[in-house]
Amino acid sequence: MAAKKVKIQVRDLCKHFGDLVVLNDINFDIYDSEFLCVVGPTGCGKTTFCNVVTRLMPITKGSVIMDGEPVDFKKHNISFVFQEPSCLPWRTVWDNVKIGLEIKGYPKSEIKERVGNVLDLTGLTKFKDFFPNQISAGMKQRVAIARAFVTEPDMLLMDEPFGQLDTSTRFHIENSLVRLWQKTKQTVIFVTHNLEEAVYLSERILVCTPKPTKIKEEVMVDHLDYPRDITDREFVKIRKQVTDLVRWW
Numbered sequence: 306m307a308a309k310k311v312k313i314q315v316r317d318l319c320k321h322f323g324d325l326v327v328l329n330d331i332n333f334d335i336y337d338s339e340f341l342c343v344v345g346p347t348g349c350g351k352t353t354f355c356n357v358v359t360r361l362m363p364i365t366k367g368s369v370i371m372d373g374e375p376v377d378f379k380k381h382n383i384s385f386v387f388q389e390p391s392c393l394p395w396r397t398v399w400d401n402v403k404i405g406l407e408i409k410g411y412p413k414s415e416i417k418e419r420v421g422n423v424l425d426l427t428g429l430t431k432f433k434d435f436f437p438n439q440i441s442a443g444m445k446q447r448v449a450i451a452r453a454f455v456t457e458p459d460m461l462l463m464d465e466p467f468g469q470l471d472t473s474t475r476f477h478i479e480n481s482l483v484r485l486w487q488k489t490k491q492t493v494i495f496v497t498h499n500l501e502e503a504v505y506l507s508e509r510i511l512v513c514t515p516k517p518t519k520i521k522e523e524v525m526v527d528h529l530d531y532p533r534d535i536t537d538r539e540f541v542k543i544r545k546q547v548t549d550l551v552r553w554w
C-alpha cells in the first residue's frame with residue numbers, strides 16, 4: 306500500500322491572548338486528501354485553531370507547514386465554511402458558487418463545468434437560479450460547501466458548519482458532504498462538538514482538552530466504510546470511545 310503523503314504539519318503551535326493561553330503546544334500532521342475532525346469542549350479554542358492554522362490570525366509560537374512551506378492564505382488556496390450563513394443575497398445559487406473561480410479569473414467554460422458538477426453533487430442543480438432568500442438554511446449551507454469545494458482548495462476548513470441545522474437536514478447534508486469529498490478527495494479539517502457527527506464523517510478524530518488546549522488523543526475511523534451506519538457495532542464502539550475521552554475532560 307502506498308505511504309500516505311503528509312500535507313500539513315502543525316508543530317508546537319501556541320496561541321495566547323494576553324495572559325490567556327488558548328492553544329498550548331499542538332502537534333499533528335494532516336495527510337493529503339484526509340477528512341480530519343477536531344472535537345473539543347465549548348470555548349477550548351476550536352475557532353482560534355482554525356484562524357491560526359490558516360494564519361488569518363498571527364500565532365504566538367510554533368509553525369504550520371503546508372506542502373513544505375509556511376502556510377500563507379495569500380499563496381495557498383484555503384477555503385472556509387462557517388456556521389453562520391454566508392451567501393451573498395444579491396447573487397443566485399449559481400452565482401454564489403462560482404464567485405471564487407470568477408475572482409481567480411478562470412475561463413468561463415471551466416467555471417460552467419466545475420459549477421455544474423459541484424451543484425449536481427450537492428443536490429442544488431434545480432435551485433441554481435434561486436436567490437438565498439428563496440431557499441432553506443440547509444440549502445444555504447450546501448451553497449457554502451459547494452462554493453468551498455469548487456475551487457479545489459489545498460485545505461478546506463469547516464467550523465461547526467451544521468451547528469444550526471435540525472437533525473434530519475444535518476443528516477442529508479452530511480451525506481452530500483461525504484459524497485463530494487469522496488469524489489474530489491480534498492483535504493478537510495472539520496471542527497465540531499457533535500461526537501456522532503465526527504464519527505460519521507471523518508477518517509480520524511483529534512480529541513482536544515479544555516484550555517489551555519492540547520490534543521488529548523487521536524481516534525482512527527478510516528476502517529469504517531462510507532456511507533456509515535450509526536447503528537453498526539463498530540460505529541457505536543468508536544462513538545463510545547470518543548464519548549469516554551470527552552467525559553474525562
Ligand SMILES: Nc1ncnc2c1ncn2[C@@H]1O[C@H](COP(=O)(O)OP(=O)(O)OP(=O)(O)O)[C@@H](O)[C@H]1O
Binds near residue numbers: 347351352354498
Ligand atoms: N480575539 C480574541 N481576543 C481575546 N480572547 C479571545 C479572542 N478570540 C477568542 N478568545 C478567547 O479564546 C478562547 C477560545 O475561543 P474560541 O472561540 O476559539 O473557542 P471555541 O472552542 O471555538 O468556542 P465554541 O465551542 O463556543 O465555538 C475563549 O476563551 C475566547 O474568549
